[in-house]
Amino acid sequence: MPELREERHEVGTCVELFAGGGGLALAVHAAGFRPLLVNEYAKRACETLKSNPPDPDEPTKRWPLIPGDVRDIDFTEVVSDEVDVLAGGPPCQPFSLGGVHKGMEDERNMFPQMFRAIREMRPKAVICENVRGLLRPSFRPYFNYILNEMRLPFVERDKNAAWEDHNEILEKLIANDSIDVSERYMVKEMEVNAANYGVPQIRNRVIIVAFRADLGIDWDEFMPKETHSEESMIHSMREGGPYWTERHKKVPADVRKRVIANLPALDYENKKVKEKLKLEPWRTLRDAIAGIDENEGKPLPYVTEEAVKDKLPVGDIPDHIGWPGARMYTGHTPNLLDRPAKTVKAGVHGVPGGESVMQLDDVNFANFGGGDGYRYMTVRETARVMTFPDRWILDGPRGEKMRQLGNAVPVKLGTAFSKAVADALKSVGALEDPEKRK
Structure with a gap:
């Protein structure tokens, strides 16, 4: 609801x-x-x-x-x-x-x-x-x-x-x-x-x-x-869990299986684990894009390869614009959709660690200038990770908007x-x- x-x-x-x-x-x-x-x-x-x-x-x-x-x-x-x-x-x-x-x-x-x-x-x-x-x-x-x-x-x-x-x-x-x-x-x-x-x-x-x-x-x-816990998130992602049956029904079967296969074990007899399971599941990057809280039921439009290549706005939501050139290498790995995002940063040395990059379900997605299967997050996706309402409009070029969000x-x-x-x-x-x- x-x-x-x-x-x-x-x-x-x-x-x-x-x-x-x-x-x-x-x-x-x-x-x-x-x-x-x-x-x-x-x-x-x-x-x-x-x-x-x-x-x-x-x-x-x-x-x-x-x-x-x-x-x-x-x-x-x-x-x-x-x-x-x-x-x-x-x-x-x-x-x-x-x-x-x-x-x-x-x-x-x-x-x-x-x-x-x-x-x-x-x-x-x-x-x-x-x-x-x-x-x-x-x-x-x-x-x-x-x-x-x-x-x-x-x-x-x-x-x-x-x-x-x-x-x-x-x-x-x-x-x-x-x-x-x-x-x-x-x-x-x-x-x-x-x-x-x-x-x-x-x-x-x-x-x-x-x-x-x-x-x-x-x-x-x-x-x-x-109010939320990692243990509850893991439990909700088991096969047949509400993460898949209620929140994200359209996730491809191969993606779901991969996520489930990589879930850590939970000691359900452990007292601390039992207490954590009483809390709500951690929200994930996929949750944020689908819409949570006041954005519930308002998924962000899918960012196409064309939008990434040509830096095009996607839909009519402010700051939801594709951006090319995302890269992935040692020490610079992307956000995973089925985990909370990494810390949004705005450091004096730029944004390290891949915090503004996300791994996609489509492993063949071309991001133009980098490898396939991932892309830069849009400013609006980042704003949702920071739980700003979609009505909130940031001033300046992309880098400045990301800096405001990181701070x-x-x-x-x-x-x-x-x-x-x-x-x-x-x-x-x-x-x-x-x-x-x-």
Whole structure:
């Protein structure tokens, strides 16, 4: 049965920094938070935000965008309303495996601006998403410092002090519990795989959620539980399983047999496996193309060899355009249709690893410029893997659109955490009736 788009009810306000192509902004908005300010630096991403309304039911409304460098924004001047949620994913390239690994020394490290925004707006909650690279041993000490700064954002670092010295001060204050509760935040870090929350993509990330300590919120009660599992996906793909009998009836028999033959064994007597089987199956790339959630029952039109050769649009869905020249070689292998897609990337060295290439059912499919049997994913297929709605139009040439997607937060993952934050704030009466604010 198609999963219908839920009716949205306004519950509070938000500010979104480092908005990029709009993934987390869409997610926080879907959870009911009205945007007071949205900031992004990249020109093409700003055009994307300008072109797309937050809500399709109100097509004339636009995001309250302030483009440009976040360091130039005085939040005390431009945000007059009370801020319930501050959300953002500070640029991840300093800490990403696809970047140049400068970390805290990289000028693109914008965590200090998140802390300044907290000081100037005093939001009730903060949602921050970033790459798992922050947890690497070389960056872990600095990541611990990030968490400490978020716990005590009003204890500012002296501009001449090293971060290690400031961290020592913060740790002593935290240990002594000597800062007023109204100037402290309770902070939780979570390592997540987006596939476990219904995103058709293996995407390992770190999500940081913080609440003002004076609110007395116990986040453990509201942290979203995983809803999907690999074990359940494997089980659904057995011969006669619902993956084939309900979702993908038209998959060629030889393809189905090959997939089934390569499925790993499951220990059905194992307690952990039994628990995982109670969850929904991981979504696959084939699922995304066929249509899931609000795109349920709306399969993307088949991309022909002609469309790949001549870069032709396919159907009337935006950004569904063929692209030639996909290649496959050692270390650069394609996405498989019957698995979640690989992590969509946008690194400084281009897109490595074959993340934008997909293996096809038709082994003789000519992609022109590469080998047979695979092709580049279209921008729209990639957007579906990131769980953007088909109405969302990205600005710029193909490479720029893919970059925006690679830097984005999957909408479905962001929504799960944004709704959980809303529920946590409601539980302590921290969200005022929106009608009283108008």
